[in-house]
Amino acid sequence: DAGVTQSPTHLIKTRGQQVTLRCSPISGHKSVSWYQQVLGQGPQFIFQYYEKEERGRGNFPDRFSARQFPNYSSELNVNALLLGDSALYLCASRYRDYNSPLHFGNGTRLTVT
Amino acid sequence: DQQVKQNSPSLSVQEGRISILNCDYTNSMFDYFLWYKKYPAEGPTFLISISSIKDKNEDGRFTVFLNKSAKHLSLHIVPSQPGDSAVYFCAASATDFNKFYFGSGTKLNVKP
Secondary structure, eight states: OOOOOEOOSSEEEEEEOOOOEEHHHHHHOOOOEEEEETTSSSOEEEOOOOOOTTEEEESOTEEEEEEEEEOEEEEEEEEEGGGGGOEEEEEESSSSSOOOOEOOOOOEEEEOO | OOOOOOOOOEEEEETHHHHHHHEOOOOOOOEEEEEEEEOOTSEEEEEEETTTTTEEEEEEEEEEETTTTTTEEEEEESOOOOOEEEEEEEEOOOOOOOOOOOEEOOOEEEOO
């Protein structure tokens, strides 16, 4: 079975631009979460969606938005990019919302210049 | 606020010996804990979990211990192998939370 897939793998953008990152969860997983990981730190929570509804939002500005589609895939959008948005963006899916581990994709490496 | 802490940025162990990675947390509501391994250019890979109703969980060479009174968990790898060399993250959540809190990671180097 395919794991969590993310696209693109790498992206270079200029300050002020907008970016869309995509994620397909493991088949049968209805929960998708997005995390940001900067060098030397652990992943930081951005969003969680379950059955197409936003269930949680981390401490990120409104420039960050996301959505989940009927097939449970998800997109993360970041507007007005800043240099500090450069990071590894990880998508994770989960079988259920309790006592169930997150399964991560390989991430999208975003570089903002 | 950093609710999950891994105070050792790195650990070096000889092949065949035990690796012990530690993690401390501050939120007493946390009731579900995970360990992940991460290689460069890959996403974190789930290793093992433990819920707060247990104090130990084993899966092959990996054992996780939970000390709720001390708000401490540890991952034991026995025997350690060179392929275990990676960054290890602990993570914690609670039933009513929609997110996991991650530590900053410990880089394990297993020397042949």
